[in-house]
Structure formats: structure tokens, C-alpha cells
Amino acid sequence: MPHARKKTKKTKKTIEAIASAVSLFHITVDRAAEGFVLSVCGVNSISEFSDECVLLELSFSRLKISGERLDLTVYEQSTVEIRGKINSVEFSYDKA
């Protein structure tokens, strides 16, 4: 029915608008055998990855994780997990 189709499109657009406005960013940290395991949700992109450094771009900031023997696991829905000997986590407001 034509009226019902218009309503579904409108609902979808509303949901997308709300989703972009609400940040899904959060971090959880746990101890692990190899050091720490850091889960980060709300990651937009990965700028850099190496054994000593992981650089993540979030919606309004940047996160830099430094350490040794870092492993990166990529999950669906903008979630990444970093394992290894994490020495520092730097949070910066300005995005490059």
C-alpha cells in the first residue's frame, strides 16, 4: 500500500540520523595473559597498525595505543580489540 511504503522510508532515515548523532564510543579494559586486552567500540577507521602502535579514528577524536607485541582483532559493527603489552593510551580531541 503506497502510504505504508512512505512511512518505512521515513523511519529508516530517522534511525540513521539518530545513529549518527549518538556516539557509540566506549572502551573496556581487562587483564590478559599477554598484558591487557582493550576493546574499543565506535571506531570509524584504522589509521595505523604495527607491533608497537595502533592509531584509531573515532567520530570526534583520535585514540593512540602504544605498547609491545600488539595484536589487532577487527569485529563487525565498528569494534576492534587490541591485545598485548599496552604501555599507554592517548586520547586526543583533534582529528588529523
Add this chain to the structure above:
Amino acid sequence: MIRLDYLLLGYFEIEISKTDISRAADIFLKNGVSLRLCEGNRIIAPARERERITSLLDGKIEYTATEIKGIYGFVNRNRRRYGFVAAVFVCALLYLFLGSLVWDVRIEGCETGREEEIMAELSECGLSVGSFWRKIDKNKIETRTLQISDNVSWLNINRRGTVAYVTVVDKVVHGEEAPPVGYANLIATRDCIIEEITVKRGIAAVKPGMSVKKGDLLISGVLPMELGGGFCYAEGEVIGRFSDGVSVEIPSVYLEKVYSEPKVFECSLKIFGLNVNIFKRYGNLGKSCDIIEETKTPDIPGGKRIPVSLTVKYVRSYTENQRMHTSEELISLASDRLRESILSYSRDKDIVRMTTRGDFSESGYVMYTDLVCRASVTENSKFEVQTETK
């Protein structure tokens, strides 16, 4: 370390240069692909994402991908090897079948040497090596074993894997024995001189230092009128000193067995109580031969047993030749045998003095030992009391 789901369902590895790894990680994140990046430039991804990952990377980033690893990859590569599949199937069946049998029965908590007796009782009630676990009703076996056993007061059967652990508590008799019924005297078992007398019930008829003969009254079960009269079952201990002797004779001439090489005449394998005959030689073995049975079980670390053993029977024929002992051999043999006889004789006696001598006779060598011993010299002699009716 590889994740369990990757191991079971299959995974593959991709190698990308260190300069491109960040770009690749970003592509995977934006496309919702789950995988793991480690060691700087190595990617581990599930097998189900292979097509998607390769399509995302093709034309953009140079990479090398391995074949699918893990259990799924192994099965996939070998799916056309029907012999291998059949072997895995047979092994699985064997594993299931062998796991349903009792491999060993271990007894805990009983005295050393009684394990075989308890194993025999359990076997009679339905638990032995080779029994099917499904047919074993632990409660029934425990109850039946307690009913037929004279020495077990409590029994518990536990299963750990394919081994049955049986915990046993032996019967312990508490308290004194029931008092004897009737009347009896204590009399001397041999001629001796009384050294000590201890009366528990009755009246002593002898004193230390007295000489008695075999059958003489030592403790009387008849109570005197001064002590109220009546009769009792005399009880006590009387130690007497007596002389005795032990002798052995070794003949000069003896038959020496000369054995030939042992020959195997039967070989069988025992698995879970079933005997599988491997080899048997038929025919007459001969009158003069010894049959030796040897059972070999594999050595398992930790002293454990497995229900597999090999039984081999050998036959050793021999001929008998007449030989003569030398004088030294005669004396040595006589000493050894006399020592054994004295040990056996003195189990319940104290030897006070011992004198040994030996003589050569026509037929061999005789060795004597004269002993002076101390021991209990009592035995019960029951008597009945008849009452007169007027």
C-alpha cells in the same frame, strides 16, 4: 594462539606488507569483516570469509593467502581419500567400543595380599576386567559382594573413565571372644620342668620347678570346697622347659636333572578376559619334562595395568643322571636344611641352648641339633560332670 572456532571450522592466513597493513585493516573494519591481525603483517581470518576478503583486497593491496588450515581444511583436502575416511570411522567405532568395557579394577583400603580374594568375589558378582559398563549395576554388585564376603564390612565402587576403583573396609572383630562352654582341665603336652605358671581360671596343680610328664594335670577345673566348690573351664598359661632334637639326613647319591633347550609349544593372547590362541603345537610332550607358563604384560608408567597379556608355554625335557655329592656339598646342604628346620620348629618356642653335630653314614650325612626350649606346654582336657538323681 588460534581460536577454537577457527581451528574447528577452518581458517587461512594472509600476508601483507607492513606499509599496506593499516589500509587493509581499515578496509576490513569498514566492510564489517571479522579477522585478526598479528605480528605486524600477518592476518588470520575464518575460512568462511575467504571469498569476501580476497574480493576486497584484489586490485587494491598485494597479498599472499595460504590454503585453508584447521580441521575443516584437513578434512576438505582429504575428502576423496576413502581409505582414510574409513580408517577414521573404524577408529571412532573402536574408541566407542573399547570405552564401554572395564579395563582395570583397582582395590583400595584392604590388607596387602587380599586383593586377589576380593577381585574373585567381585568377579563372581559381575564386576571384572572386560565387563560392559552398561551391564554393571553398582548397587547390586556392592550388596551381593558384602553378602558373600566374610572379611569385608563396607564396599564402594566408583567409575573413573574405564577403570573401576573399589574402596573396601575390612571387618574388625571388637571385644573378647565368647567364654568357652563346659568344663576342662589343663594338662601337659610333653615331659618338662615348669618354669612359669599363670592361672586365669581354675586351681594350679603344679609349681615352678616341678617336673611333670606328658598328660599330668597343670591347672584343675575342679574348685575345692574351701572356695565354694564347683567346676569351671580351666584357663591359664604354663611355660615349661624341655629338651628336644631336630635332625636332617642328606643322601650321598642323587638324581640330577639335565635340561634341554626350552621349546615353545603354546602361545595365546588374552584381551579383556578373552583368550585368543595364536599358536599351539600338538603331539606327545614326553614323560620327563617340565612345563613352564610365562605371562607377559606391557609395562605402563605409573605401575598401571592394561587388559592385554601374552601367555607363552614352554616345555623343557630333561634326563636324570645319577650323581654323588662331595663331602663339602653334603655338609653344606645338611646345614641349610637344618637351619630351615630349626627356624620352622622354633616359631612358637624360645631356644635356650643348642648343640649341633654331624656324622657321615653309609648312605649319606646326618646332622643333629639337640635343643633346650621354653614354650607353652598346656592343652585342654574336657570333662563332663554327671549329677546323681536319687
